[in-house]
Amino acid sequence: EAEVAQSPRYKITEKSQAVAFWCDPISGHATLYWYRQILGQGPELLVQFQDESVVDDSQLPKDRFSAERLKGVDSTLKIQPAELGDSAMYLCASRPTPSGTGERPQYFGPGTRLLVL
């Protein structure tokens, strides 16, 4: 069964450093999402891509976060500089194009757990 791949699984960094996370969605999934999940809370959307285009980045802190999906396949989320409050799980999800029968679910990767010291 195809899965969303993410790396690294864990990342420890010091504040003010730069970090980057990588996501490879399920093949053929045009829509890709990055979420941030703080411990004890549900995921919150950071950015949504449709192919290589950003559809929604209204919740992305653009002063320090950036995301790209240059060829419309895999994606990178970057934080520079990292702050203590960025410690969280970063989840990537992908979704196939909705079919004639309706809405399709999002499929999540295992996540990258970030700890900023």
Place this chain on the structure above:
Amino acid sequence: AQSVAQPEDQVNVAEGNPLTVKCTYSVSGNPYLFWYVQYPNRGLQFLLKYITGDNLVKGSYGFEAEFNKSQTSFHLKKPSALVSDSALYFCAGRGNYGGSQGNLIFGKGTKLSVKP
């Protein structure tokens, strides 16, 4: 503002007993509703969805959920709980109105603990 609420932080059930994890929603237009399960240090796994049609939706691992429009609820249920069902469960939803769709909103999660 759209929202999804899970009123219980934790649900404790004995193995073999029925379980219910509660979810209520507030979205614009017709709701699209989902349940996901998360095991420690893992991503979310899709369990089931409600888009339209029958109010009782059947999903993976014996789980089902009942959509109740009048109560704006979408409770997750299982007739007989297993110890291996112990995990964090998330309800999520979004609205569909006039061809526009909002982003998926997640509840804060409910920890299910099934004791032998």
